[in-house]
Amino acid sequence: xxxxxxxxxxxxxxxxxxxxxxxxxxxxxxxxxxxxxxxxxxxxxxxxxxxxxxxxxxxxxxxxxxxxxxxxxxxxxxxxxxxxxxxxxxxxxxxxxxxxxxxxxxxxxxxxxxxxxxxxxxxxxxxxxxxxxxxxxxxxxxxxxxxxxxxxxxxxxxxxxxxxxxxxxxxxxxxxxxxxxxxxxxxxxxxxxxxxxxxxxxxxxxxxxxxxxxxxxxxxxxxxxxxxxxxxxxxxxxxxxxxxxxxxxxxxxxxxxxxxxxxxxxxxxxxxxxxxxxxxxxxxxxxxxxxxxxxxxxxxxxxxxxxxxxxxxxxxxxxxxxxxxxxxxxxxxxxxxxxxxxxxxx
Amino acid sequence: xxxxxxxxxxxxxxxxxxxxxxxxxxxxxxxxxxxxxxxxxxxxxxxxxxxxxxxxxxxxxxxxxxxxxxxxxxxxxxxxxxxxxxxxxxxxxxxxxxxxxxxxxxxxxxxxxxxxxxxxxxxxxxxxxxxxxxxxxxxxxxxxxxxxxxxxxxxxxxxxxxxxxxxxxxxxxxxxxxxxxxxxxxxxxxxxxxxxxxxxxxxxxxxxxxxxxxxxxxxxxxxxxxxxxxxxxxxxxxxxxxxxxxxxxxxxxxxxxxxxxxxxxxxxxxxxxxxxxxxxxxxxxxxxxxxxxxxxxxxxxxxxxxxxxxxxxxxxxxxxxxxxxxxxxxxxxxxxxxxxxxxxxxxxxxxxxxxxxxxxxxxxxxxxxxxxxxxxxxxxxxxxxxxxxx
Numbered sequence: 198x199x200x201x202x203x204x205x206x207x208x209x210x211x212x213x214x215x216x217x218x219x220x221x222x223x224x225x226x227x228x229x230x231x232x233x234x235x236x237x238x239x240x241x242x243x244x245x246x247x248x249x250x251x252x253x254x255x256x257x258x259x260x261x262x263x264x265x266x267x268x269x270x271x272x273x274x275x276x277x278x279x280x281x282x283x284x285x286x287x288x289x290x291x292x293x294x295x296x297x298x299x300x301x302x303x304x305x306x307x308x309x310x311x312x313x314x315x316x317x318x319x320x321x322x323x324x325x326x327x328x329x330x331x332x333x334x335x336x337x338x339x340x341x342x343x344x345x346x347x348x349x350x351x352x353x354x355x356x357x358x359x360x361x362x363x364x365x366x367x368x369x370x371x372x373x374x375x376x377x378x379x380x381x382x383x384x385x386x387x388x389x390x391x392x393x394x395x396x397x398x399x400x401x402x403x404x405x406x407x408x409x410x411x412x413x414x415x416x417x418x419x420x421x422x423x424x425x426x427x428x429x430x431x432x433x434x435x436x437x438x439x440x441x442x443x444x445x446x447x448x449x450x451x452x453x454x455x456x457x458x459x460x461x462x463x464x465x466x467x468x469x470x471x472x473x474x475x476x477x478x479x480x481x482x483x484x485x486x487x488x489x490x491x492x493x494x495x496x497x498x499x500x501x502x503x504x505x506x507x508x509x510x511x512x513x514x515x516x517x518x519x520x521x522x523x524x525x526x527x528x529x530x531x532x533x534x535x536x537x538x539x540x541x542x543x
Numbered sequence: 544x545x546x547x548x549x550x551x552x553x554x555x556x557x558x559x560x561x562x563x564x565x566x567x568x569x570x571x572x573x574x575x576x577x578x579x580x581x582x583x584x585x586x587x588x589x590x591x592x593x594x595x596x597x598x599x600x601x602x603x604x605x606x607x608x609x610x611x612x613x614x615x616x617x618x619x620x621x622x623x624x625x626x627x628x629x630x631x632x633x634x635x636x637x638x639x640x641x642x643x644x645x646x647x648x649x650x651x652x653x654x655x656x657x658x659x660x661x662x663x664x665x666x667x668x669x670x671x672x673x674x675x676x677x678x679x680x681x682x683x684x685x686x687x688x689x690x691x692x693x694x695x696x697x698x699x700x701x702x703x704x705x706x707x708x709x710x711x712x713x714x715x716x717x718x719x720x721x722x723x724x725x726x727x728x729x730x731x732x733x734x735x736x737x738x739x740x741x742x743x744x745x746x747x748x749x750x751x752x753x754x755x756x757x758x759x760x761x762x763x764x765x766x767x768x769x770x771x772x773x774x775x776x777x778x779x780x781x782x783x784x785x786x787x788x789x790x791x792x793x794x795x796x797x798x799x800x801x802x803x804x805x806x807x808x809x810x811x812x813x814x815x816x817x818x819x820x821x822x823x824x825x826x827x828x829x830x831x832x833x834x835x836x837x838x839x840x841x842x843x844x845x846x847x848x849x850x851x852x853x854x855x856x857x858x859x860x861x862x863x864x865x866x867x868x869x870x871x872x873x874x875x876x877x878x879x880x881x882x883x884x885x886x887x888x889x890x891x892x893x894x895x896x897x898x899x900x901x902x903x904x905x906x907x908x909x910x911x912x913x914x915x916x917x918x919x920x921x922x923x924x925x926x927x928x929x930x931x932x933x
Contacts, residue, residue: 198664224869239632245629245632245633246629246632246633247629247633249625250625251631252620252627253625324639351711351740351741351742358646358712359711359712359713360646360710360711360712360740360741360742361645361646361649361669361712361713362620362649362650363651364646364650364675376550378656379631379632379654379658380628380632381628409772421791448823450621454621454624454625454650455624455650455653456620456621456624456646456649456650458619458620458646458650459742460618460619460620460621461621463742472921500615504578504613504615505578505579505583505587505615507615508579508833
């Protein structure tokens with residue numbers, strides 16, 4: 198009895214260990230992300246600078262990553278991640294504004310950490326609401342929290358600037374060395390570094406015994422509880438972590454665009470994040486990252502072709518993707534890869 | 544399927560790498576406009592106004608060809624900022640322009656300053672915008688410029704008490720503040736100041752409250768585009784029946800929407816610098832060419848601001864003989880005077896604010912269509928926030 202238990206434990210830990218090894222294509226992914234800096238950073242004559250767009254993609258990717266943690270791994274349906282995103286944005290913007298471009302208040306890294314901490318605490322508090330009820334209730338509760346927060350941002354004019362947003366947001370140089378520049382070079386490298394660290398943390402989390410227990414909860418909460426998984430505590434933990442990540446994403450956006458406005462906390466941030474995740478593929482970690490890139494690049498390309506009607510075409514692509522492909526872009530790639538391997542074998 | 548993905552990726556890569564125009568003799572103007580989202584009608588009018596200008600004037604000035612690059616910011620400030628940076632760095636624009644809302648102009652300000660590129664404010668009407676960057680020049684108008692004339696008119700026409708209802712954002716609060724200030728200076732009394740949320744406009748509770756207070760007049764301001772929604776709810780409450788006059792800035796009876804509001808707005812008094820009905824040869828020519836190049840659309844105050852913004856750009860280029868140094872261009876715009884479709888226009892040499900002519904107008908039916916018919920010239924007013932401080 199105990200022998201087979203040990204064996205199970207061993208095979209489980211071996212599996213986790215195997216999963217936590219990084220693959221060649223992961224290195225490739227991050228190498229590509231880094232090389233984009235050289236390609237689109239105005240170093241090559243004739244190639245336009247797109248680092249601001251890429252920075253925006255990075256912040257969106259981090260938001261989608263945080264949604265992936267709660268939705269893709271723990272199975273919590275949420276429409277409220279935009280609330281934490283917006284809260285993080287306002288915290289970072291207020292700090293940068295308050296410090297007027299001087300250390301330590303305006304320091305971007307400190308701002309990022311404080312924003313993550315504040316949203317983490319807020320996420321922890323609100324997570325208890327999310328524990329209640331079924332998927333539909335969760336959808337409503339998360340949406341409700343987001344709406345309350347966005348209305349607060351709108352009403353607390355003395356603090357948030359109301360509908361006009363905050364201006365004069367001046368984050369100081371990153372690590373006291375690199376000033377944010379017009380080309381978005383510092384902004385891109387800085388956000389990419391933050392995304393990488395957050396991603397690495399998330400990857401460690403989902404490939405740990407803790408992450409495994411989340412998957413068990415997602416598949417069947419009742420059974421998970423029966424085998425002794427502390428379901429509520431686990432959900433609270435992952436929800437809190439995800440909220441902090443979303444807050445960091447928002448803080449990044451506020452710092453790199455040097456502004457905060459109510460639409461950073463508006464409903465469409467949550468919806469966009471969810472859309473991007475579904476687009477890229479939920480439950481893979483990379484889904485949000487690839488989804489964000491595909492979504493924004495497509496929006497940019499279609500927007501350049503048809504200024505007023507890009508939303509129509511983007512919608513059409515999304516509908517097609519959902520109908521014809523399972524699990525978004527990554528799902529498509531995984532299926533394609535499997536078919537290719539099968540072809541090799543024959 | 545895989546082919547499709549590949550071609551999709553290729554298309555994406557191409558778009559990212561689109562080669563910027565290299566021609567030296569082209570001067571680019573980057574317009575950042577809300578072409579989708581809530582403010583889409585504003586963006587459409589602005590783009591159409593700029594197009595009408597090029598159609599009338601041609602695109603050559605001081606030996607250079609002027610080209611317009613339009614970008615959609617969806618009315619979202621962080622996107623506007625990113626687009627401004629890209630327009631400056633990639634497209635090497637010599638001018639920025641547009642900006643649907645105050646926060647958008649505020650977000651773009653640092654980019655204009657850092658890049659030393661003149662940015663023409665066409666829409667955002669908060670007085671606080673222009674001082675944010677030494678490269679901001681206003682082609683539109685400010686809230687106090689619009690509200691003073693109607694407050695004066697109200698005080699002189701037997702209105703003793705008023706209630707104000709505005710959208711809860713900077714221009715709305717400006718409108719409320721300046722109406723109250725001017726109206727009370729003239730001996731009137733503002734009974735209450737109500738603010739409706741900007742994002743989800745639902746006016747009925749506010750309108751009911753205003754009606755219960757029984758003022759002589761209800762003063763309204765909402766951003767252009769929300770006027771139709773507001774007026775529908777105003778009409779439903781039957782203010783005329785309770786002897787309450789409804790007065791507003793011209794944003795509410797926006798030319799773009801006025802014709803669809805129906806006869807119940809007939810007789811409504813507003814103040815503004817532009818009506819498509821303005822009787823001058825400049826305006827007749829403007830309306831004609833505007834309708835011709837834009838599917839018979841009727842121009843509104845946004846269109847004329849874009850038209851005048853382009854005028855500013857052309858005149859400044861003329862003055863610098865085609866030199867695109869940002870500081871020189873801004874200096875050339877200071878103190879400029881010209882005949883606009885709205886009447887005599889001027890740029891304040893000190894503050895870079897527009898000084899447009901103001902009129903009191905009444906909604907009337909003309910040739911089967913509803914128009915704001917001007918019946919009183921309220922003269923040109925400098926933005927009082929600056930004259931007060933300086």
